[in-house]
Amino acid sequence: MAEATFLDANELVLNMGPQHPATHGVLRVKLRLDGERVLGSECVIGYLHRGVEKIAENRTYAQFAPYTDRMDYVAAVTNGMGYCEAVEKLLGVELPPRAQWTRMILAELQRIASHLLWLGTHALDLGAMTPVFYTFREREEILNIFENYCGARLTTHAFRIGGLQYDLYDEFEADVRKFCDDLPGKIDEYEQLLTTNRIWMERTQGVGVLKPDDAIALGVTGPVLRGSGVQWDVRKAQPYEAYAQVAFDVPIGRHGDTYDRYLVRLQEMRQSVRIIRQCLERLEPGPILGKVGKIIKPPAGTEVYHSIEGPKGELGYFVVSDGTVNPYRVRIRPPSFLNLQALDKMIQGQLVADVVAIIGTIDIVLGEVDR
Amino acid sequence: MNPIVKSLIILFLVIFIPLNVAAGLIWLERRLLALWQDRYGPNRVGPFGLLQVLADMIKIFFKEDWIPPFADKPVFVIAPAVIMVTVLMSYTVVPWAPGATVADMNIGLLFFLAMSSLGVYSIVLAGWASASKYSLLGGLRASAQMLSYEVFMGLSLMGTVLLAGSFRLSDIVAAQRHMWFVIPQFLGFILFLIAGLAETRRLPFDLPEAESELVAGFHSEYSGMKFGMFFVGEYLGVILISAMITVLFFGGWQGPWLPPIVWFVVKTLFFICLFILLRAALPRPRFDQLMSWGWKIMLPLALLNLLVTGAVVLAARP
Numbered sequence: 195m196a197e198a199t200f201l202d203a204n205e206l207v208l209n210m211g212p213q214h215p216a217t218h219g220v221l222r223v224k225l226r227l228d229g230e231r232v233l234g235s236e237c238v239i240g241y242l243h244r245g246v247e248k249i250a251e252n253r254t255y256a257q258f259a260p261y262t263d264r265m266d267y268v269a270a271v272t273n274g275m276g277y278c279e280a281v282e283k284l285l286g287v288e289l290p291p292r293a294q295w296t297r298m299i300l301a302e303l304q305r306i307a308s309h310l311l312w313l314g315t316h317a318l319d320l321g322a323m324t325p326v327f328y329t330f331r332e333r334e335e336i337l338n339i340f341e342n343y344c345g346a347r348l349t350t351h352a353f354r355i356g357g358l359q360y361d362l363y364d365e366f367e368a369d370v371r372k373f374c375d376d377l378p379g380k381i382d383e384y385e386q387l388l389t390t391n392r393i394w395m396e397r398t399q400g401v402g403v404l405k406p407d408d409a410i411a412l413g414v415t416g417p418v419l420r421g422s423g424v425q426w427d428v429r430k431a432q433p434y435e436a437y438a439q440v441a442f443d444v445p446i447g448r449h450g451d452t453y454d455r456y457l458v459r460l461q462e463m464r465q466s467v468r469i470i471r472q473c474l475e476r477l478e479p480g481p482i483l484g485k486v487g488k489i490i491k492p493p494a495g496t497e498v499y500h501s502i503e504g505p506k507g508e509l510g511y512f513v514v515s516d517g518t519v520n521p522y523r524v525r526i527r528p529p530s531f532l533n534l535q536a537l538d539k540m541i542q543g544q545l546v547a548d549v550v551a552i553i554g555t556i557d558i559v560l561g562e563v564d565r
Numbered sequence: 566m567n568p569i570v571k572s573l574i575i576l577f578l579v580i581f582i583p584l585n586v587a588a589g590l591i592w593l594e595r596r597l598l599a600l601w602q603d604r605y606g607p608n609r610v611g612p613f614g615l616l617q618v619l620a621d622m623i624k625i626f627f628k629e630d631w632i633p634p635f636a637d638k639p640v641f642v643i644a645p646a647v648i649m650v651t652v653l654m655s656y657t658v659v660p661w662a663p664g665a666t667v668a669d670m671n672i673g674l675l676f677f678l679a680m681s682s683l684g685v686y687s688i689v690l691a692g693w694a695s696a697s698k699y700s701l702l703g704g705l706r707a708s709a710q711m712l713s714y715e716v717f718m719g720l721s722l723m724g725t726v727l728l729a730g731s732f733r734l735s736d737i738v739a740a741q742r743h744m745w746f747v748i749p750q751f752l753g754f755i756l757f758l759i760a761g762l763a764e765t766r767r768l769p770f771d772l773p774e775a776e777s778e779l780v781a782g783f784h785s786e787y788s789g790m791k792f793g794m795f796f797v798g799e800y801l802g803v804i805l806i807s808a809m810i811t812v813l814f815f816g817g818w819q820g821p822w823l824p825p826i827v828w829f830v831v832k833t834l835f836f837i838c839l840f841i842l843l844r845a846a847l848p849r850p851r852f853d854q855l856m857s858w859g860w861k862i863m864l865p866l867a868l869l870n871l872l873v874t875g876a877v878v879l880a881a882r883p
Contacts, residue, residue, distance in 0.1 A: 321849025327602035
C-alpha cells in the first residue's frame with residue numbers, strides 16, 4: 195500500500211481531528227503524508243460512543259425510541275422510523291394508512307434536510323462559503339414543520355411504535371406543499387453556484403473514486419454506493435411503509451467520484467419532493483395508531499432485522515426479544531459507520547485538500563458512527 | 566506650505582487612512598457577504614453595526630498574546646510585522662491624487678512589486694516558526710503559490726509600462742489621459758487581477774490558510790494582536806491591489822467633474838467590492854491545480870501579451 199516518498203524524504207504523520215473543522219464532528223484521521231500526498235490513513239473513532247445499543251437492553255421498547263434520535267442527529271426522523279418499524283415487524287402490527295403516509299412525508303423531508311446540511315458543509319469544506327447559508331435557510335423551513343408537528347426540531351421523536359405520536363397540525367399540508375413548490379427552484383440556485391463552476395468541477399471530478407466492486411465489497415450504501423453506479427435503494431429493493439405505491443427514480447452516478455455523488459444527492463432531493471407530493475395526495479383523515487397494547491412485549495425468542503433507506507444509506511435495526519418489556523439485544527447498522535470504511539480506499543494517493551472533500555462526500559455523522 | 570510639513574502630512578495620512586480603512590473593510594466585507602448570503606451581518610454595535618470594528622479591535626488588543634513554547638520565538642514575533650511593514654511600504658508609491666504621493670519614485674512600479682514579493686516571507690516564516698504541521702503546510706503552500714504567481718504578476722504589468730514608457734506611477738496615470746489602459750491591456754488587467762488575488766491570499770486563493778483543510782494554516786498558532794496584524798495586513802493588501810488596479814488600468818485619479826481623490830476612492834472601492842464578491846461566489850481550487858494554472862496558462866498568456874504589446878508599440882513608433 196505504501197509507496198516510497200519523493201527523494202526518500204521522511205513521512206509526515208498529520209493528525210487530522212478529533213478537533214478539526216472538516217471532520218464533521220469528532221473523527222480522527224491519522225494521515226501519513228509525503229508532502230501533501232496521502233500515503234495511507236487510519237481512522238480513529240469512538241469519541242462520541244455512548245453505548246446506545248447497551249442502553250437499549252435496559253429500557254423498554256418505547257423508552258428506547260428517543261435514543262435512536264441521538265444517533266444520526268441530523269436525521270432523527272428516519273432513525274426513529276427505522277426503529278419503530280423494526281419493533282412493529284416484531285409485534286406484527288399493521289399501520290393505518292394515515293400514519294404511513296405521514297411517516298413517509300416526514301422521512302422524505304428529513305432526507306432533504308440531511309442532504310441540505312450535507313451540501314452546505316461540503317461546499318464550505320471546499321471553500322465555497324455561500325451555499326451553506328442558502329441550504330440552512332431551506333433546512334430551517336423543514337425544521338419549522340417538524341417543530342409545529344411535534345415540538346422538537348432536531349431530536350424529534352416524531353413517531354410511536356404502532357403509528358404516530360400526534361396527528362398532523364392544521365396547516366401541515368399547506369406548509370409542506372409550499373416547501374415542495376419552493377425547493378426545486380432553490381436547488382437550481384445551488385446548481386448555478388456549483389454544478390458548472392470550473393473550480394468546483396476540478397475539485398470534485400475524479401476525486402475519491404470508488405469503483406462499484408469496491409463499494410459493494412466494503413458494504414457501502416446510500417448515495418455513496420449509488421454515486422458509484424450501483425442501483426440499490428432499500429426503498430425500491432425491499433419497499434417498506436408504502437414506498438411500493440409511489441413513483442420515483444433512483445438516480446445513479448457513472449464515475450463514482452465526488453462530483454457524481456454530489457449530483458446524485460441533488461437528484462435525490464428532487465425525487466424526495468416528488469414522493470412528498472404523491473404522499474400528500476393520498477393523505478386522508480383516519481386513525482393514526484395501529485393496535486398496540488399499552489405494554490409492548492414481543493413474544494420470547496423472536497428476532498427481526500429491518501432496514502430502511504436513511505439519508506446516508508441503509509439503516510438497519512436487528513431486534514431480539516426475550517419476552518420481557520426490554521429488548522434482549524438491539525444491534526444497529528448505521529450507514530455512516532460502514533461508509534466510513536471506504537475512506538482509506540478513496541484517499542489513497544490524493545492530496546490533503548482532497549481528504550477534506552472525500553470526508554465531506556461520504557457524509558458521515560459521528561453520532562451514528564460511534565453510537 | 567513648507568514642503569517638509571506637506572510630506573509629513575501626506576505620510577501621516579497615507580499610514581493613517583489605509584489602516585483605518587482596512588479595519589473598516591472588515592465591516593464592509595461582513596455586511597456585503599451577509600447581503601449576498603441572505604442574512605444580516607453585524608448590525609448590533611453602533612449604527613449599522615459600524616462600531617463592530619472598534620469592538621473587535623478592543624477585543625483583539627486585550628487577548629492574551631500567547632507564543633507557543635515550541636515556536637521559534639524571534640522569527641515568530643517578526644513574521645506578522647514583516648507583512649505590515651511591506652504592505653505599508655508599498656503605499657508610499659501609490660499616487661492618490663496629483664502630487665499626493667509619499668515618494669514619487671521613477672521605479673515606483675518595481676518598488677511595489679518588490680515589496681509585495683517580500684510580503685510572502687512573512688507567511689513562510691510564520692508557517693515555519695510556528696513549528697506546527699498545519700502551519701508548515703500552509704507556509705509551503707504560500708511559498709509555492711507566491712513563486713508561481715509573482716512571475717506573471719510582474720510580466721502582466723509590463724504591457725502598461727511599455728505603453729506609458731515609464732515605471733513612475735504618476736507617469737502611468739498621466740499616460741491614461743485619453744484612454745484607460747484597461748482597453749489596450751485587457752488581458753494584462755485580467756492577469757493582474759488574478760495575480761493580485763493570489764498575492765492577497767483572498768478566498769479563491771486562500772490556500773495558505775484554507776481554514777477547512779489546514780485550520781487557518783500559517784497563522785494557526787497566532788493569537789491576540791499578532792493574529793490581528795495578519796488580518797489587517799490581508800485587508801491592507803486588498804486595498805493596495807485595488808488601488809494598483811485603479812492606477813495601472815483605470816486611469817487612477819482621472820475622471821470628469823469630481824475631484825481626483827474622489828475618483829480614486831470610488832474606483833478603488835469598486836475593486837474592493839469585486840474582491841468580496843469573488844469570495845462569496847467561488848470555491849477554493851486545489852494547490853496543484855493552482856500551480857499548473859499559474860505556470861501553464863497564466864505565464865504563457867502574460868508573455869504573449871507582452872510580446873504583442875511590444876510589437877504594437879514598436880510598429881506605432883514614428
